[in-house]
Amino acid sequence: MARITGSSGERTAAAIRQAALRLIHEQGFAAMNLRELAAAVGISPASLYNHMTTKQGLLFDLMLEHMTALLEQTDAALAAAGPEPMARLKAFIGHHVLYHLERKREVYIANFELRALDPSNAARIIGMRHEYEARLTGLLEEAAAAGLLRLGDARITAFAMLAMLTGICTWYRPDGRLSPPELVALHTRLALEGVLRD
Amino acid sequence: MARITGSSGERTAAAIRQAALRLIHEQGFAAMNLRELAAAVGISPASLYNHMTTKQGLLFDLMLEHMTALLEQTDAALAAAGPEPMARLKAFIGHHVLYHLERKREVYIANFELRALDPSNAARIIGMRHEYEARLTGLLEEAAAAGLLRLGDARITAFAMLAMLTGICTWYRPDGRLSPPELVALHTRLALEGVLRD
DNA sequence: CCCGAAAACGAACATATGTTCGTTTAGCAG
């Protein structure tokens, strides 16, 4: 087989994914056209098809890779946190915030371009998202069962926490005023304790 | 002037706005095409242009009407709440939740289709959004100055609260398990007190 | 050195889409 070691194939494919993340994040999936994507990579529109099946397939691959990484890294963070419910909950929040700061474009796309997916592709991504939500719901119920939380409704609470923690990536800039650890601390306290003075 | 009283003009224009809200919410602005919009209203594509300037202008009008209503109704709710800082903060949260339950499509569009606006149109909507955010930031600072809140960072806290409270309209269904007042109560507590047991 | 395959290209196809134009329809004022 020719063109294996150091093949430009994988480099080009990676460049396409990076450029696609940027363009979809800036303009939205429907508004991004493949001629612009090809130009950003520096190849012709036809050459894109050496590295992807269709435009739809490209979007699905981006989302799938993101959701897979999110679930895997979350489980790793929870495994490292040990068995104590509150430590596990804080580990989830901390990982979520850091992951969303690092990969805000992927997150934004996975959250807001679900409409653009074919039904069967969408079903698969939605399933993974439900799994992620279930991780948090489970942690909340664990902690509530241990008497550590006061839980009105586990599902709605999980949704509200995720919305708050995911919102970060709509305004976060790496050169912003607050550092990632500061943002983790601030959001952990907001999620757990709210704003009321004791 | 002919065709004034009971003219079908305003009815058609309203039908266009309603159909556009639905289609943009379902598919996104870029993915919605005017032939589909016209079919949903029951007129020809050409006739749309008797009621709007361009597709872009239609989006802007929808957003502008929403942001105007949001700001006006918010101010009315605050005026009705009186001077006490915590009462004002709760009034803001309550109004925000109810408005977002009632007009979830407008909210979704105004939040996620900013990319689709021309720069000058976008600037105007963004300005109004900043004004809205400033309302909450101001309320938080008022309450903190009165010693009622423990505030890490007013701006970030406002962003986090808005993200949490706005997230409702990504999953809310009018026939859902919880009623609007229940959702207001739940989210007010989450925002102010978090989930930790006292 | 040279062959084979990966990966690039130009060009074209088929279709979708925002918008315009000239014309026709229809309801209210006089």
Place this chain on the structure above:
DNA sequence: CTGCTAAACGAACATATGTTCGTTTTCGGG
């Protein structure tokens, strides 16, 4: 009833866009 104008229409234009096809380039293994 009649004339005026808002508001509808069919048809077309110009362009954008996802994708395919046949060909050419280019690298690495033998």
